[in-house]
Amino acid sequence: MTIQIPTPQEIMAPALAGASETMVLNMGPHHPSTHGVLRVVVELDGELVVNLAPDVGFLHTGIEKTMESKTYQKAVVLTDRMDYLAPLSNNLCYALAVEQLMGVEIPERAQVIRVLLVELQRISSHLVWLGTHALDLAAMSVFLYAMREREQILDIFELVSGARMMTSYIRIGGVAYELPADFLPTVDALLQVMPDCIDEYEALLTGNPLWLERTVDVGVVNAEDAVALGLSGANLRATGVPYDVRKALPYCGYETYDFRIPVGKKGDNYDRYRVRMAEMRESVRIARQAWERLCAMPPGDFMTHDRKVAPPPKQEITHSMEALIHHFKLWTEGFKPPVGDSYVSIESPRGVLGCYVVSDGSPKPWRVHFRGPSFINLQALTHMAKGRLMADLVALVASLDPVLGEVDR
Amino acid sequence: MDNQTLLKHLRDRFGDAILATDEAHGELRVNLRREAYVAVAQWLRDDPALRYTFLENLCAVDYLGRTPRFEVVVHLVSMQHIHRVCLKLGLPEADPTLDSLTPIFPTANYQEREAFDLMGIRFTGHPSLTRILLPDDWVGHPQRKDHPLVEEEIAFTFNQDRIYAQKPFAKE
Amino acid sequence: MGIEEKAADLGVVTTSLEHVVNWGRTNAMWPLLFGLACCAIEMMGAQSANYDLSRFGMEINRASPRQADLMIVAGRVSRKMAPVVRRLYDQMSDPKWVIAMGDCAACGGIFNNYAIVQGVDEVVPVDVYVAGCPPRPEALIDGIMMLHAKVQREKISGVKEAPITLQHALLQVDVAKK
Numbered sequence: 001m002t003i004q005i006p007t008p009q010e011i012m013a014p015a016l017a018g019a020s021e022t023m024v025l026n027m028g029p030h031h032p033s034t035h036g037v038l039r040v041v042v043e044l045d046g047e048l049v050v051n052l053a054p055d056v057g058f059l060h061t062g063i064e065k066t067m068e069s070k071t072y073q074k075a076v077v078l079t080d081r082m083d084y085l086a087p088l089s090n091n092l093c094y095a096l097a098v099e100q101l102m103g104v105e106i107p108e109r110a111q112v113i114r115v116l117l118v119e120l121q122r123i124s125s126h127l128v129w130l131g132t133h134a135l136d137l138a139a140m141s142v143f144l145y146a147m148r149e150r151e152q153i154l155d156i157f158e159l160v161s162g163a164r165m166m167t168s169y170i171r172i173g174g175v176a177y178e179l180p181a182d183f184l185p186t187v188d189a190l191l192q193v194m195p196d197c198i199d200e201y202e203a204l205l206t207g208n209p210l211w212l213e214r215t216v217d218v219g220v221v222n223a224e225d226a227v228a229l230g231l232s233g234a235n236l237r238a239t240g241v242p243y244d245v246r247k248a249l250p251y252c253g254y255e256t257y258d259f260r261i262p263v264g265k266k267g268d269n270y271d272r273y274r275v276r277m278a279e280m281r282e283s284v285r286i287a288r289q290a291w292e293r294l295c296a297m298p299p300g301d302f303m304t305h306d307r308k309v310a311p312p313p314k315q316e317i318t319h320s321m322e323a324l325i326h327h328f329k330l331w332t333e334g335f336k337p338p339v340g341d342s343y344v345s346i347e348s349p350r351g352v353l354g355c356y357v358v359s360d361g362s363p364k365p366w367r368v369h370f371r372g373p374s375f376i377n378l379q380a381l382t383h384m385a386k387g388r389l390m391a392d393l394v395a396l397v398a399s400l401d402p403v404l405g406e407v408d409r
Numbered sequence: 410m411d412n413q414t415l416l417k418h419l420r421d422r423f424g425d426a427i428l429a430t431d432e433a434h435g436e437l438r439v440n441l442r443r444e445a446y447v448a449v450a451q452w453l454r455d456d457p458a459l460r461y462t463f464l465e466n467l468c469a470v471d472y473l474g475r476t477p478r479f480e481v482v483v484h485l486v487s488m489q490h491i492h493r494v495c496l497k498l499g500l501p502e503a504d505p506t507l508d509s510l511t512p513i514f515p516t517a518n519y520q521e522r523e524a525f526d527l528m529g530i531r532f533t534g535h536p537s538l539t540r541i542l543l544p545d546d547w548v549g550h551p552q553r554k555d556h557p558l559v560e561e562e563i564a565f566t567f568n569q570d571r572i573y574a575q576k577p578f579a580k581e
Numbered sequence: 582m583g584i585e586e587k588a589a590d591l592g593v594v595t596t597s598l599e600h601v602v603n604w605g606r607t608n609a610m611w612p613l614l615f616g617l618a619c620c621a622i623e624m625m626g627a628q629s630a631n632y633d634l635s636r637f638g639m640e641i642n643r644a645s646p647r648q649a650d651l652m653i654v655a656g657r658v659s660r661k662m663a664p665v666v667r668r669l670y671d672q673m674s675d676p677k678w679v680i681a682m683g684d685c686a687a688c689g690g691i692f693n694n695y696a697i698v699q700g701v702d703e704v705v706p707v708d709v710y711v712a713g714c715p716p717r718p719e720a721l722i723d724g725i726m727m728l729h730a731k732v733q734r735e736k737i738s739g740v741k742e743a744p745i746t747l748q749h750a751l752l753q754v755d756v757a758k759k
Contacts, residue, residue: 002512002515003515004536005515005518005519005536006537007537007539009537009539009545010537029662029665030615030646030665030669031644032614032642032644036616036617036618036621037617037662037665056541056542057540057541057542057543057544057659057661058659058661058662058665059617059618059656059657059659059662060542060543060659060661060696061657061659061692061694061696061697062551062558062692062694062695062696062697063692064527064552065527065551065552065558065694065695066558066691066692066693066694068558069558077691078691081618081619081657081691081692084618084619084622085622100434101434128622128625132625143629144629144630147625147626147629147630147631148629148630148631150626151626151629151631154626164623164715164717165619165622165623165715166619166714166715227462227463227488228462228514228515228516229515229516230463230464230465230514230515230516241488243463243488248488248491249491249493340433341433341470341482342433342434343436343466343482343484343495345465345466345484345493352465354465354466354484356466356468356482356484358470366470366472367470367471369466369468369470369482371465371466371468371484375519375520375523376516376519376520378519379515379516379518379519404618405618405619408542408659409542542661543660543661543696544660544661551695551696556695557695558693558694558695559694559695560693560694561689561693561699563693564688576699576700576702576703577703578702578703578706579667579702579703579704579705579706580706581706
């Protein structure tokens with residue numbers, strides 16, 4: 001089986017030479033339904049898509065190169081801006097990779113906080129996906145509902161970190177600050193309303209004949225092709241492959257949480273929709289369990305006590321010379337992980353997010369590479385859209401849920 | 410599947426292709442001769458006892474000042490056995506070429522193009538090895554260590570006049 | 582104490598043409614539906630129910646630049662994207678305004694490297710800069726209000742105000758000559 005992914009030049013060349021009967025249409029980089037700055041070069045025969053090539057790179061930011069010029073702690077800030085719908089997942093992936101490199105032990109409570117926040121982030125990311133996906137298929141009200149709940153989640157992030165989106169809250173060694181006092185009640189309020197809200201979205205869409213018309217049997221991928229194309233996340237699970245890094249190679253103690261992996265059957269748009277909706281419900285369950293654990297834990301343990309990695313608390317600096325030196329060394333020079341490399345993958349809202357860090361023993365990473373799930377998922381677009389109508393392409397891009405910041409990095 | 414079983418399988422089959430192996434953070438890393446790379450990957454994918462069908466990550470690292478200078482790192486995952494293995498291939502500075510994995514793993518397509526674009530690794534047998542993230546007319550491979558980050562001077566109040574005098578502000 | 586009060590009693594409003602034109606422009610300013618990166622998500626947030634940008638007559642995003650008055654550059658502009666941004670700007674019909682939303686669009690932000698244009702003002706003339714990474718929806722709304730106030734002050738002659746008020750005047754360099 002061979003799957004061809006053409007380049008834009010390959011599609012445009014025959015058309016520019018006037019040697020083809022088909023029409024070449026340029027969709028993007030400024031197009032309302034490409035979810036950012038994706039350019040898709042489509043070869044059309046009437047309304048049918050004959051061939052298609054995604055052209056990426058319009059948001060190439062040089063994040064990996066820039067990280068090489070920052071110390072390990074300061075590079076956390078750059079990871080936020082990659083997948084900007086799930087900054088905390090990026091933080092987590094990078095932090096885990098560096099922690100693995102250094103062999104730092106993370107306190108139990110910090111792990112639970114991470115899990116809780118990352119699951120909330122998954123819900124908020126899926127909400128944006130749901131809103132924009134529905135908006136692309138002309139269902140305006142779902143967007144307004146989804147953004148309403150998203151604001152509630154962003155308020156929680158603002159509460160813990162002071163920033164709505166780019167929190168940089170998960171740091172190497174734990175999380176940045178202690179949780180504020182009203183964190184737990186606020187999360188509780190959200191987790192109480194969330195299942196009903198998901199019911200509300202489903203009531204609008206799941207049985208809606210217009211929605212079914214646009215999603216069922218559109219963009220079918222079978223399991224074998226999905227694995228060969230490297231699809232991950234909900235896009236892979238919709239084809240029936242129950243691969244979730246949280247279950248397969250658990251991190252942050254995910255093996256101790258009770259949750260299921262929703263899978264689809266056909267791998268069409270509708271299955272991807274159902275899988276993500278079910279994932280949101282599972283995320284609420286995981287978040288609830290993490291919330292219960294946090295309630296039972298005394299406050300305080302949010303960062304590792306290894307003073308070579310984590311800065312000492314303010315009170316300690318005022319009366320301990322060692323603490324002051326550690327603080328000074330940490331923020332001027334940074335810490336030095338041992339020479340070596342480490343690779344960690346986590347389940348971000350979009351799929352398998354991997355981080356490969358190489359250390360040469362200096363305070364700055366020698367090389368950081370991110371395996372962006374959106375970047376790799378986007379390759380499946382050609383395979384899915386061939387032979388479909390042009391209108392389905394819009395639904396397909398939305399259904400794949402690419403975040404262009406992560407595609408281009 | 411654990412690392413030792415896999416390593417034994419690999420040694421039995423491709424003993425002379427393995428340059429070095431090590432285990433770090435619970436992950437087996439195998440340094441391969443680049444001639445055997447595609448054959449090993451294909452065998453890892455197709456062998457019914459292994460089934461490393463999911464190419465998770467492919468990236469290139471520039472170890473400037475070391476021989477071989479470049480290294481391509483590939484992570485393969487077996488979804489059946491829930492195991493990940495890392496293949497590493499050293500490439501010399503004079504000839505950073507490697508056989509392409511794209512015919513076996515279609516997912517390698519973009520990742521190899523990215524490695525070509527940013528690091529200048531040439532993958533022979535790739536169907537269309539062109540720039541992917543940078544514009545087509547870009548010169549150089551920015552992720553190489555000898556390529557500067559190209560930082561521009563930051564304007565503060567004390568140097569603002571000088572910088573703004575040179576900054577190409579756009580007109581209507 | 583003049584004729585205008587008498588006229589108002591009769592149901593007639595007197596004003597200057599300049600004022601009424603600017604009033605019309607501010608109250609139906611259509612932004613271009615154009616998001617680049619993270620800031621675009623906050624722009625979406627500003628348009629959704631909680632912040633409700635439509636209170637200011639700004640809810641209709643036009644996907645076609647020919648129908649838009651305002652370009653909100655929401656996010657980092659890469660070197661590959663810069664010509665596209667300029668083309669979109671050129672396609673917009675006059676009068677047109679630009680808001681550089683976020684630090685990346687204003688000055689390159691934290692990405693001072695080979696890939697990112699250090700400020701979108703190298704590509705298109707900017708009217709209002711909104712700081713933040715990303716700016717909160719309130720900040721964007723504040724920037725839009727600031728632009729509205731600026732448009733209110735515009736002269737009928739079509740001469741625009743300087744893009745930003747600093748102690749020292751900005752020196753403009755002709756790109757074509759370089």
